[in-house]
Amino acid sequence: MNSLKALTVIFMFFFSLVTFSSGDLIVDVCRTSSNFKVCxxxxxxxxxxxxxxxxxxxxxxxxxxxxxxxxIYNEVANLLEQAKEHVLIQCLQICKENYDLAIDDATTAIKDFDANDFFGAKISASAVITGPDTCEESFTEPPIRTSPIKSKSEDLMNFVDLTLSLVNQFSN
Known part of the structure; x- marks a missing residue:
């Protein structure tokens, strides 16, 4: 009887050391993200x-x-080819240049992450946000125009934020 109590105590002790896991790694990883559902x-x-x-x-x-x-870069390039208005062309050109830089930043973030340079990956992934942010900002300067890609730019910034929330777990 004492051995049964001892086994129960030992089992409870080890069970208490186990961290909670749902058994689904995707759910476990996304639980700590900034947007669980999208993740x-x-x-x-x-x-x-x-x-x-x-x-x-x-x-x-x-x-x-x-x-x-x-x-989004490809969409901007297509919109730029179709644009007729001078101000819209200028804004889309700014978007194209900044999304091109964002592609470079995203590529670097992956390379850094693969090389276990998590700090570098975090910096490069953070820089991706500059592309859509600068693009959208160009539409708010006079004369103000409506951005044809605003929702996609915002979605990308939110997605990068979600991804950064998980990359940060590796850099701590």
């Missing part, structure tokens, strides 16, 4: 996620930052 949906949509470890999941998010940035 989970993005990772579940990637076919590499089910077999990925925590670092690989964050890398997938960094790759999505790059893909989203390239997509």
């Amino acid at each position: 989970v949906n993005t990772l579940r949509a990637d076919p590499k996620s089910p077999s990925a470890d925590k670092k690989s999941l964050v890398r997938i998010l960094l790759q999505q930052c790059l893909a989203k940035t390239k997509s």
Whole structure:
């Protein structure tokens, strides 16, 4: 009877040392992100996620930052080709240049992350936000124009913020 009590106490002790885990790494990783739902949906949509470890999941998010940035860059390039108004052309040119720089920053963030330079990855990923931010700012200067990509720029900035919240876990 005493051995049963001892086993119970030992079991309870070890059980109390185990950190809570849902058994779903995607949920566990995204729980600490700035946007749980977007994080989970993005990772579940990637076919590499089910077999990925925590670092690989964050890398997938960094790759999505790059893909989203390239997509917006391409949209800006198309809009620029169609634009007729001088002010709109100027704003879109600023956007194109800044999204081009953001693509470089996102690419560098992935390279740094792969090299375990988490501080560098954090700096480069943070710099991605400058692209859409500067782009949108150009539309607020007189004469004010409505940005045709405002919602996509805002979505990208929020997505980069989400990704940074997870990259930061590696740099501490």
